[in-house]
Amino acid sequence: MFSDYPHLIDLNDHPISWWNGLLKQAEEIMKNPALYANSCKGKIMGTLFYEPSTRTQMSFQTAMLRLGGTIIGFDNPQTSSVAKGENLKDTTKIVSGYSDVLVIRHPTVGAAKAAALTADCPVINAGDGGHLHPTQTLTDLLTLKVEKKRLSDLTIGLCGDLLNGRTVHSLCKAMSCYENNHFIMISTKELKMPSYIKSTIRANGGTYEETESLEEAIPKLDMLYMTRIQRERFASQEEYLAQKDTYILTSKKMQLARPDMIVLHPLPRVDEIEVAVDDDSRALYFKQAKYGMYVRMSLILTMLQSTAKTELLAGDLHKGISCKNPKCITHQENYLPKSFLGKGSTLVCEYCDERLLLEHA
Ligand code: NCD
Numbered sequence: 001m002f003s004d005y006p007h008l009i010d011l012n013d014h015p016i017s018w019w020n021g022l023l024k025q026a027e028e029i030m031k032n033p034a035l036y037a038n039s040c041k042g043k044i045m046g047t048l049f050y051e052p053s054t055r056t057q058m059s060f061q062t063a064m065l066r067l068g069g070t071i072i073g074f075d076n077p078q079t080s081s082v083a084k085g086e087n088l089k090d091t092t093k094i095v096s097g098y099s100d101v102l103v104i105r106h107p108t109v110g111a112a113k114a115a116a117l118t119a120d121c122p123v124i125n126a127g128d129g130g131h132l133h134p135t136q137t138l139t140d141l142l143t144l145k146v147e148k149k150r151l152s153d154l155t156i157g158l159c160g161d162l163l164n165g166r167t168v169h170s171l172c173k174a175m176s177c178y179e180n181n182h183f184i185m186i187s188t189k190e191l192k193m194p195s196y197i198k199s200t201i202r203a204n205g206g207t208y209e210e211t212e213s214l215e216e217a218i219p220k221l222d223m224l225y226m227t228r229i230q231r232e233r234f235a236s237q238e239e240y241l242a243q244k245d246t247y248i249l250t251s252k253k254m255q256l257a258r259p260d261m262i263v264l265h266p267l268p269r270v271d272e273i274e275v276a277v278d279d280d281s282r283a284l285y286f287k288q289a290k291y292g293m294y295v296r297m298s299l300i301l302t303m304l305q306s307t308a309k310t311e312l313l314a315g316d317l318h319k320g321i322s323c324k325n326p327k328c329i330t331h332q333e334n335y336l337p338k339s340f341l342g343k344g345s346t347l348v349c350e351y352c353d354e355r356l357l358l359e360h361a
Contacts, residue, residue: 001025006308007116007123008299011134011174012200019141019174026142026291026298033066039301040069046099047073048091048115049126050082050106055267055289056126056135060103063296072098088333089118096120101303107232110329110351114336116312122303129327130164130233131352136266137170138299139292140225146291147262147284148222152179157217159186159247160227160272162193164234167266168227169197176206183208184217188246190239191229196353214247218256224249226265226272226285249273254280264288315341315350325354 001021003014011019029036045064049057053075061071073095074080082091088111096102096119104115105126112125112132127133144151156175158168162185172193175181183201185193185208192210201208211217218224226249234240249263254277265273265285277283318340323330329351330336340347340356347356 001302003306004308004310006306006310007112007119007125007312008134008303009113009116009123009125010132011137011170012177016177019138022138022295022298022302023142023145025301026138026295027146029297030294036067036297036301038068040064040067040304043067043069043100043304044098045069045071045073045300046095046102046121047071047075047126048077048095048102048104048106049073049075050077050104050111051127053105053126055292056105056133059289059293060124060126060135060296060300063293063300066293067297067300069100069300073103087335088115088329089335092123093118093120096123101300106329108329108332109325109327110349113312113351114329114333117336122306124299124303127166128329129166130169130230131166132170132173133166133266134170134174135296135299136167136292137174138295139288140167140171140264140266141174142291142295143262143264143284143288144223147287151175152181154180154222155182155184155220157184157186157214157221157224158193158227159214159217159224159249161191161229161233161243162187162227163191164230165227168225169194171225172197172206172208173200173204176201176204179205181206184220185210186212186214186217186247188212188243191243196348196355214249215253215256218253218261219258221257221261224257224261224263226263226269228265228268228270228272245271247272249277251276251280254282257282313337313339313350315339315348318347321347321356323349323352323354324356325349325352328352328354
């Protein structure tokens with residue numbers, strides 16, 4: 001598997017052959033983990049978790065330990081020098097100098113890309129705000145590959161917080177690169193999929209429809225991807241409460257689904273899937289979390305072997321212009337070079353994918 005991009009910020013920075021190679025290697029690791037027990041002996045993985053995490057953090061840590069490597073890092077920035085006001089650039093520079101690979105989760109959109117600009121080792125994006133979550137997508141792809149035996153010709157239902165859910169953004173960007181996948185986006189009007197993700201699906205040749213009804217969509221699906229309403233991304237508690245219990249997957253609704261439909265969820269579950277559904281053989285979310293450990297083993301191995309080098313910012317500076325997305329990392333870390341792709345009146349911020357329309361282009 002070859003890629004000329006040294007980090008994993010967005011899966012789409014790498015060719016699909018690279019993703020497929022990772023999945024194949026993950027299946028080999030799953031079949032014979034003992035063969036890989038010393039593959040990362042002497043290597044160190046740094047984990048910078050600026051946001052809470054159970055599965056992503058611990059599956060990365062166990063993945064490295066099962067490969068024979070060791071780990072350093074923090075899971076609470078308040079116990080590090082971040083609490084003293086250290087910026088992302090300096091923390092990344094230092095910890096990447098101690099590590100062979102660095103995993104970062106951050107509440108701000110574009111933070112992983114910003115970290116990669118100064119890192120001295122490969123950086124893996126473990127979630128940047130409501131933007132992307134490529135290693136969850138690798139987990140989802142491996143689950144589909146093993147459980148459905150295919151990554152194409154699928155009708156995929158995505159339900160819940162499609163606006164703020166980074167897992168569904170990365171999943172749509174990736175799955176639309178495989179042939180003949182159709183997405184049914186199930187959400188309220190307020191939490192619809194961002195338009196840049198819908199444009200990417202169209203550009204990749206995928207198709208989608210949007211609905212507010214889980215009951216209407218469920219009989220058509222090969223896979224239902226449930227998501228949590230992302231409380232921490234709402235401006236107020238009232239806005240969150242207004243959305244909270246709109247979609248709840250119950251055993252009764254599962255009766256409307258095909259016998260071979262599978263249910264995935266990146267977890268944590270709050271109350272969007274009734275606990276009784278766990279006993280349905282089509283509910284695969286706990287199994288999915290375990291696939292995540294194997295795919296991360298495969299990813300760590302691959303990143304440690306990478307000799308790739310490329311310029312991370314391909315766009316232009318566009319003097320005097322800043323990103324219009326208030327959640328973009330460029331507004332928090334002021335030293336970052338602003339960089340935009342595109343020409344004419346539409347520019348796209350290279351950190352957060354926000355589109356800017358210029359009035360006097
Ligand atoms: C997700 C995340 O952090 O984006 N969880 C995960 O990584 N498994 C989903 C969520 O928090 O709802």
